[in-house]
Amino acid sequence: MSSSFSTILTETSEDIGMISLNRPEVLNTLNIRMVEEIVQALEQFDQDPFIKVIVLKGQGRAFAAGADIDEMMNKNSIELELLNQFTVWDRITWIKKPIIGAVHGYVLGGGFELALCCDILLSSDDAEFGFPEVSLGIMPGAGGTQRLTKLIGRSNAMKLLLSGERFSAKTAKELGIVSAAVPNEIVVEEAMKLARLLAQKPSLSLRMIKESVHKAVDLPLFEGMQAERKNFYLLFSSEDQKEGMRAFKEKRAPDFKGK
Amino acid sequence: MGEAIQYECSNNIAWIRLNRTDKLNSFNEIMHKEMLLALKDAERNQEVRCIVITGNGRAFSAGEDLEGVTDDLDHGEVIRSRYTPVILQISRSKKPIVSAVNGVAAGSGLSLALACDFRLLHEKAKLVQAFIHVGLIPDSGNLFYLPKLIGHAKAMELAVFGEKISSQQAMELGLATKVITEDAWDNEVQSFALTLACLPTKAFGLIKEQLSRSWEMPLDEFLEAESYSQRIAGLSYDHKEGVIAFKEKRKPDFQGN
Known part of the structure; x- marks a missing residue:
């Protein structure tokens, strides 16, 4: 793993890769460099054959309290278009391994958008969520309006995005976030317990399931069904499928190799 | 801070003294604002392991200052913007909060005392559910806490008839932790707070949380929450200290974390 990161910490615990946002003095507000480093770390863990699951968390009092306002305050539209800073977020979509987010404290704005990029979110019960962008005369720009709407539906997403109100972990749980x-x-x-549980599963199954679930969100049902079926067939080329089914028949625990 | 309340921290105890003595410590906007700031400060301050709320002068608190009640007042908005944040902060606090009711606690003054974890009553203190006398309902969590403390039937009687309750009656009803005489008041309040401040504070916070969950959660969820709480307690310094002290047959020296 690259050690040149300055805004995040990375470590591994057996086959789990951990990324910690590490600008606690500014409540982990995201700047361009930090997002770039997060995405690089995700990609490195994704390519690392020993890593099966990725956990994303924040150091200090918050997961991430938003984006660095100073960085964009005086930019004009053309500068932003040319800078194209949000394109780096698109690369998170290509991460194949499960990402578990463990969030606490403030999960706001860009920090909330980052949390929504995770495949499974666990939250501390005192976390506060919200998209305050509307109160600054802007709006979410790194997927907030899209991911939240797909996750919780138009009506609930509208209320939260238009009002900019903060909401509790309890509400986030009720909304399915x-x-x-x-x-x-x-x-x-708890996130590590879940990560260890997933790491014991055959990694190719995790990979194909993750891909298929994302297809379910983005594709029409028929297309999604076709994609699911191909992934299902694909797994029958894996050693773990043979082992898994054989072990089931033989009433013993399977020994998965991740192949 | 300092206009409507006095706030100080000493010996691991945070003291919040309602200080509108000429108005019997009745609530107005500034008092709520200052109380909330004080409660939040006490929650953050790692030194603080017990919070005491009491009144300066004759009264604990006479409730909402009726001078502010005008024809166009939105009562709901007053509750929402001023009382609710204070009551929620008390309920979410992980530190023991004592109300030392030094005199009359009427209306929302009584509600404040009900929201605290313990109530010490001065022998001459009076509790009054004053709301019904002005055609209002007991607010700021009053009817949430009261039936849990004394049962549905008694809560109904108090809320509906609004009779003055003496400290002795309050004790018999189960509303008071202790009734303290005039002479002993200062010392006993101080020593009660000190006892709380020496507890394993982490465990206290978890007990408070679990007790309130017992009213809200079904058993299976409660037990799941309990296992989280015990895991957290089990990780605390004070747990280790308690076990070592037990083996060494000495008194534990809890640090609150």
């Missing part, structure tokens, strides 16, 4: 809200002290521990 996070899969669980647990005490702050153990949110990372």
Whole structure:
């Protein structure tokens, strides 16, 4: 793993790769460099054959309280178009391994958009979510209006995006944004437990399932069904499929190789 | 801070003294603002392991300042913007909060006392559900806490008849932790707070949380939350200290974390 990162920390725990946003003095507000480093770290873990699952979290009091306002405040539209800074976010879509987000404290604006890029979100029960962009005369620009709407539906997304109101982990749970809200002290521990559970599964299955679920969100049902079917067939070329089904017949625990 | 309340921290105790003595410490906007700031500061301050709310002068608090009640007042908005944040902050606090009711606690003054974890009553204190006498309902969480403290039937009687309750009656109803005489007031309030400030504060916070969950969650969810809470307690310094002290047959020296 590259050690040239200055805004994030990366570490591995067996077959789990961890990325920690590490600008706690500014509540991990995202700037261009930080997003670039997060995406690079995701890509490196994605290519690392020993890593099966990725966990994303924030150091300090917050996951990420938003984006660095100073960086864009005085830019004009043409400068932003040419800078094309959000294109780096598109690369997160290509990450094949499951990303588990463990969020706490403030999960706002760009920080919330980053959280929405995760495949599974666990939250501390005192986390605060929200898209405050509307109150600054702008709007989310790194997928917020798209990902949130696809996740929780038009009506709920409209209310949260138009009002800019902050909402609790409890509400995030009710809306289906996070899969669980647990005490702050153990949110990372719980994310790691989940990561270890997933890491024991055959990684090719994880990969094909993740891809298919994303297709379900983006494609019409018929197209999605075709994509799912191809992925299903594809897994029958894996050693783990043979092992998994054989072990089931032989009533023993499977020994998956990730191949 | 400092206009409507006095706030100080000493010996791990945060003292919040309602200080509109000429108005019997009745609530207005500035008092709520300052209380909320003080409560949040006490929550953040790692030194603080117990919070005491009391009143300066004769009264604990006479409730909402009726001078501010005009014809065009939106009562709902007053609750939402001023009372609710304070009540929620008290409920979410992970530190023991004591109301030392030094005199009359009427209306939302009583509600404030009900929202606290413990109520110490001065022997001459009076509790009054004053709301019904002006055609209003007990607010700021009053009817949330009251039936949990004394049961549905008694809560109904108090809310509907609004009779003055003496500290002795309050004790019998289960509303008071302790009734304290005039002579002993300062010392006993201080020593009660100090006892709380020496507890394993982390465990206290988790107990408070679990107790309130017992009213809200079905058993299976409650037990799941309990396992999280015990995991957190099990990671605390004070747990280790408690076990070592037990083995060494000495008193534990809890640090609150």
